[in-house]
Amino acid sequence: MMNASQRLFLALLLxxxxxxxxxxxxxxxxxxxxxxLILYQGLPLKRYLYCWAVGFIPAIGSFWSFYLYAQGxxxxxxxxxxxxxxxxxxxxxxxxxxxxxxxEAVLLQSLQQNLxxxxxxxxxxxxxxxxxPRFKQAFQNIQAASQMRGVSLHWYQPTLYFKAxxxxxxxxxxxxxxxxxxxxxxxxERSVYQTYPYKKVGFAWLALVLILTIGLxxxxxx
Amino acid sequence: MMTLKxxxxxxxxxxxxxFSDFSIEMAxxxxxxxxxxxxxxxxxxxxxxxGLYPQYGGKITGQVTIDGQALTDIPANKRASLVGLLFQxxxxxxxxxxxxxxxxxxxxxxxxxxDTMSNKIDRVLTKVGLTGFRKRLLSELSGGELQKVALxxxxxxxxxxxxxxxxxxxxxxxxxxxxxxxxxxxxxxxYAIFVxxxxxxxxxxxxxxxxxxxxxxxxxxxxADWPKKVAxxxxxxQKETLGRPIFQLKQLVLENDQRLLIEQAQLEMKSxxxxxxTGPNGSGKSSFLKxxxxxxxxxxxxxxxxxxxxxxxxKDYYRQVTLAFQSALDxxxxxxxxxxxxxxxxNTYQKNYWSTERIERSLHALGLAGLGNRSVYTLSGGQQxxxxxxxxxxxxxxxxxxxxxxxxxxxxxxxVVLALFKEVRRxxxxxxxxxxxxxxxxxxxxxxxxxxxxxxxxxxxxxxV
Numbered sequence: 001m002m003n004a005s006q007r008l009f010l011a012l013l014l015x016x017x018x019x020x021x022x023x024x025x026x027x028x029x030x031x032x033x034x035x036x037l038i039l040y041q042g043l044p045l046k047r048y049l050y051c052w053a054v055g056f057i058p059a060i061g062s063f064w065s066f067y068l069y070a071q072g073x074x075x076x077x078x079x080x081x082x083x084x085x086x087x088x089x090x091x092x093x094x095x096x097x098x099x100x101x102x103x104e105a106v107l108l109q110s111l112q113q114n115l116x117x118x119x120x121x122x123x124x125x126x127x128x129x130x131x132x133p134r135f136k137q138a139f140q141n142i143q144a145a146s147q148m149r150g151v152s153l154h155w156y157q158p159t160l161y162f163k164a165x166x167x168x169x170x171x172x173x174x175x176x177x178x179x180x181x182x183x184x185x186x187x188x189e190r191s192v193y194q195t196y197p198y199k200k201v202g203f204a205w206l207a208l209v210l211i212l213t214i215g216l217x218x219x220x221x222x
Numbered sequence: 223m224m225t226l227k228x229x230x231x232x233x234x235x236x237x238x239x240x241f242s243d244f245s246i247e248m249a250x251x252x253x254x255x256x257x258x259x260x261x262x263x264x265x266x267x268x269x270x271x272x273g274l275y276p277q278y279g280g281k282i283t284g285q286v287t288i289d290g291q292a293l294t295d296i297p298a299n300k301r302a303s304l305v306g307l308l309f310q311x312x313x314x315x316x317x318x319x320x321x322x323x324x325x326x327x328x329x330x331x332x333x334x335x336x337d338t339m340s341n342k343i344d345r346v347l348t349k350v351g352l353t354g355f356r357k358r359l360l361s362e363l364s365g366g367e368l369q370k371v372a373l374x375x376x377x378x379x380x381x382x383x384x385x386x387x388x389x390x391x392x393x394x395x396x397x398x399x400x401x402x403x404x405x406x407x408x409x410x411x412x413y414a415i416f417v418x419x420x421x422x423x424x425x426x427x428x429x430x431x432x433x434x435x436x437x438x439x440x441x442x443x444x445x446a447d448w449p450k451k452v453a454x455x456x457x458x459x460q461k462e463t464l465g466r467p468i469f470q471l472k473q474l475v476l477e478n479d480q481r482l483l484i485e486q487a488q489l490e491m492k493s494x495x496x497x498x499x500t501g502p503n504g505s506g507k508s509s510f511l512k513x514x515x516x517x518x519x520x521x522x523x524x525x526x527x528x529x530x531x532x533x534x535x536x537k538d539y540y541r542q543v544t545l546a547f548q549s550a551l552d553x554x555x556x557x558x559x560x561x562x563x564x565x566x567x568x569n570t571y572q573k574n575y576w577s578t579e580r581i582e583r584s585l586h587a588l589g590l591a592g593l594g595n596r597s598v599y600t601l602s603g604g605q606q607x608x609x610x611x612x613x614x615x616x617x618x619x620x621x622x623x624x625x626x627x628x629x630x631x632x633x634x635x636x637x638v639v640l641a642l643f644k645e646v647r648r649x650x651x652x653x654x655x656x657x658x659x660x661x662x663x664x665x666x667x668x669x670x671x672x673x674x675x676x677x678x679x680x681x682x683x684x685x686x687v
Contacts (some may be wrong), residue, residue, distance in 0.1 A: 080597045082537070105323065106666065123327070127318075133361065141547075144515065147540035150541065170551075174311065183302030183332045188297065190335055191332075191335065
């Protein structure tokens, strides 16, 4: 129905509405909708529960801080607190919907084609994403190396990040060389194997969702 | 004129000359082997021949031409269809997550027609014996498979000159034999192959020319002087009855990339020993050291000083057992040479022994005197290695594991480092476990030689040099 770029636009549009609105019922309706949607789309249960788990602390945190410290009477503060708390979950689930059926590489490549972003930027990002798992091992090595020298580096110490940064710079250089060796030339024309064109019906969906949500916001009282 | 021609190339990086006056001509059917110790500039030479230098730094005099055209005048997306390079580290040469996406990335760079891509992918995968690997994730492949993927990717480009930078450093002997045969058949088909390696095993009956690193130069070796399979001399290991057992390993199983490396029923290592570990490339020597340093998962009942590995707090364990990493940069914590030295002097387990004078003396012997204010990141590879070894010797933990401690060091430096090893062993009773390809200099000081053969350690009576 929509290509990856259009899905991103929709997610951004909804996120904007979500952060600008103060309607709890709007949040709850969307939250129910997106929960239903991603479960219908077959998101694995583990990842689904993970989404809730990740949001739990920030959601409780925002709820409490507004409930306790916002201005106004108790019922107003409760309202604002619930809006803020549900907002956290809603944003997480919109993100989960976006990434559930879209591979990062596909999203980036379709953005490149649709918005004519620089290939260097896009392929740099794709390559960086592929390197992420290796950072875990790198951090372990750095921590072990420091303990072998009689000091413990903790997550809050800059030396740890300095060393990780050096590692990243080394990786990025070897990767840049590998890309060059495989014929990647900045700014050069490339052919395209897989195209990700905009879909007309996708724009219709975007418009429909926009109208629906604005309508909802007008109608919903609370 | 169909040649890749290197004329009098000299490479300088940060005012340091790595190699000079190198000339060579590669033509269809050639299978050339380049040998030299780690750190002598083999990688740099290959990257220069592939046009990556000077684009990525360094200063080059002389010229590299392909079919008469200067390499520096050819843009990357044209260059890749003329000359292909396989990198040393198989994990650092792919930008995309899967085999198919990676191949498509390359073909898109070269502006190949989209409708021909799919067939091409199948064809090259068949050629390197990886049918069915099209959709596989690169992160799940073994080192040998990755090098085959890299080779297939280069074949996609149509490049006729293939440069391979120690392509077998991280793969098992079986994959090595297969790949060498594959390369030879490519040479017979008309490709020109140039391989760097620090081991001539398996090349002698395939290569057409042989170059070796001697005194800052890569020089061609006449066929009469090619290495022959000579009966090596065996130095007997001077076994001593030594202290109490420190490492006790039972039912040890070590795997890497879903490949069995080591399966050992029992192994015991005693304090005060100097153990040399040898074995083919990729057999699991480094992984074994990492397992002892608890940086790699290993199964089995593994104890240090009678206590299970996992019952040791990491912090306490690393006060007992330290590892000198293969890459010196991984060991550094500070910025300048003197900061590093001060750090270890403050934290050493032998404060009385490592006086400032003694450290100064060692610095002199290693040729590192006067570099105090230099950043460790701007030292040469050899200087970094020497500094790293000194730092770990000053730390003087009861057990010191050394992974290729002589990589990139010249003969004289190796001598100085060995003298330091001997001194520290004698005076401080440090247990050393050394993995090294350079066996000859170590032979006189080791008193145990463990050879890794068919996934198992065998106690050898002698060291073949």
